[in-house]
Each structure stands twice: as C-alpha cells, then as structure tokens.
Amino acid sequence: MMEKIEVRLDVFEGPLDLLLYLIKKNKMDIYDIKISIIADQYIKYLNTMKKLNMEIATEFMVMASTLMYIKSRMLLPVEKVSEDDIDVENPEDALVEKLVKYKIYKEVAKKFSDLEDNMIHAHKRDTSKDVAKYTQNKYFFDFSFYEMLGYYKELMKKQNDTSFHQVIKDDFTVEEKINYFKKFFKAKDSITMTEIIKKSNSKMEVVVxxxxxxxLARLKILKVKQSKAFGDIWIYRNSNQ
Structure with a gap:
C-alpha cells in the first residue's frame, strides 16, 4: 500500500524549510537523517505539487537532485578512502551543516519576531505616551522601539547573500555577541548598525x-540612538554604567 502524502498548501521559504518539516514530521534527529526516506518523501511532495499545477522554484529541484545523488551514493559499496579524497566535501555532511545553520537562523529570527509581536500588543493595550515610556525605560532607546524594529526590517530587505563575505563560522550565539560588545566598548565609544552589518558574515549573524x-540596551549597558528619521542607528556605551 502506497504511503499517503499529506500536502501542505502553505508556502515553504525554501527547500531547507521543506526538509526541516519532513525531518520533524518523521521525528528524526537532524544529525541522523534517513536520507532514503526523506528523499522519497521530498520527491513525492514535489510530484504532488506538479499535479496540482503549483509552481516549483528551481532551488527545490536542485535540492531534489542533491538528495537523489546522496541516496545513490549510499547505495554504492563502501570503498577505501584515498588521501586525495580526504579533502573532498561529503555531500551528506554539507547538507546536515546547511540544515543546522538554517534551523538556528529560524529560531533566532522567531525570537526577533516575538519581540515585534510583543511591542504590537503593548501598543494596542496602552496609549502611545505609555508605550513610549515603556520602551524607553525597558530598552534605553531615545526613539520608538517599534521604529527600531521597522528600521531593522528595512535594512535587512536591502541585503542579499552577496552582501556578505565568505562564511567561516555560522553558529553564533547572543551570549557570544554580548561579550563581543562588552569588550568592544571598553576601547570604543560607539558603532553604527551599518558598520555591524559590514562586519557580519551572514544575515543570521546580523540577527544575533x-x-x-x-x-544590552534592556540592561542599560548600551544606549541606542537615531539622529534623524530613516537615518543610521548608533549604539553607544552608557557612560553611567
């Protein structure tokens, strides 16, 4: 009996998003993926979309080819690895690495989205005067926290993958960046968001x-200012700390 494929009509952000969904659906460990199962379900999903006359982006087809290639490699007999093959990247390991990075990015991006949602709810509950007081006290901003969120979103829209240099490390943590800023502001007094983006390797690093x-603004260790509407955001060390 053929397995019934559940079709979700919501749009996935990309092939990695679909893969994470299938991995979660099958209750698999991201580091121990049953490629044969995932590849088959991925292909069936795309075939179902075709039957429904749904447009499939090229990147989904490229991933399908990658999955089938990995699956075919796993069916071949294991050969002794020569010294020349040691430096050759394993496609399965490369895929797992991409999935892990993408999963981290989604989790961090969700935290950011939650911050925005909280601010929207606060705005609905309170008067604009109360909200301004709340955001300034909590985040130590001299302008609306909601404006900062809007600035950030517009800034990220202008960025694309080619805006960033080669990614060497992409498992950044908020704690790591907090420590970076603490060290940075021992020697410097300020930095702009534009400068931060220029020194970032990826969109995920910018989010972190x-x-x-x-x-740090919530803890009143840093001050965040914007000199003019739609201008760059400046981050200052709080001299009172």
Whole structure:
C-alpha cells in the first residue's frame, strides 16, 4: 500500500524549510537523517505539487537532485578512502551543516519576531505616551522601539547573500555577541548598525548582533540612538554604567 502524502498548501521559504518539516514530521534527529526516506518523501511532495499545477522554484529541484545523488551514493559499496579524497566535501555532511545553520537562523529570527509581536500588543493595550515610556525605560532607546524594529526590517530587505563575505563560522550565539560588545566598548565609544552589518558574515549573524544589542540596551549597558528619521542607528556605551 502506497504511503499517503499529506500536502501542505502553505508556502515553504525554501527547500531547507521543506526538509526541516519532513525531518520533524518523521521525528528524526537532524544529525541522523534517513536520507532514503526523506528523499522519497521530498520527491513525492514535489510530484504532488506538479499535479496540482503549483509552481516549483528551481532551488527545490536542485535540492531534489542533491538528495537523489546522496541516496545513490549510499547505495554504492563502501570503498577505501584515498588521501586525495580526504579533502573532498561529503555531500551528506554539507547538507546536515546547511540544515543546522538554517534551523538556528529560524529560531533566532522567531525570537526577533516575538519581540515585534510583543511591542504590537503593548501598543494596542496602552496609549502611545505609555508605550513610549515603556520602551524607553525597558530598552534605553531615545526613539520608538517599534521604529527600531521597522528600521531593522528595512535594512535587512536591502541585503542579499552577496552582501556578505565568505562564511567561516555560522553558529553564533547572543551570549557570544554580548561579550563581543562588552569588550568592544571598553576601547570604543560607539558603532553604527551599518558598520555591524559590514562586519557580519551572514544575515543570521546580523540577527544575533541585533538581539545582543536589545539585551544590552534592556540592561542599560548600551544606549541606542537615531539622529534623524530613516537615518543610521548608533549604539553607544552608557557612560553611567
């Protein structure tokens, strides 16, 4: 009996998003993926979308080819690895690495989205005067926290993958960036968001930097200012600390 494929009509952000869904659906460990099962379900999902006349982006087809290639490799007999093959990247390991990075990115991005949602709910509950007082006290901003969120979103829209240099490490943590800022502001008095983006390797790193800034502003260790509407955001060391 053929397995019934559950079709979700909501749009996945990309092939990695679909893969994470299938991994979670099958209750698999991201580091121990049953490629044969996932590859088959992935292909069946795309075939079902085709039957429904749903447009499939090229990147989904590229991932399908990658999965089938990995699956075919696993069916071949294990050969002794030569010294020349040691430096050759294992496609399965490369896929797992991409999935882990993407999963981290989604989790961090969700935290950022939750911050925005909380601010929207606060705005609905309170008057604009109360909200301004709340955000300034909590996050030590001299302008609306909601404006900062809007600035960040517009800034990220302008960025694309080619805006960032080669990624060497992409498992950044908020705690790590908090420590970075604490060391940075021992020698410097300020930095702009533009400078932070320029020194970032990826969009995920920018998100983590941003969350670290929010936390340090909440603790009143840093001040966040914007000199003019739609202008760059400046991050200062709080001289009173």
């Amino acid at each position: 930097y941003f969350l670290a800034i929010l936390e």
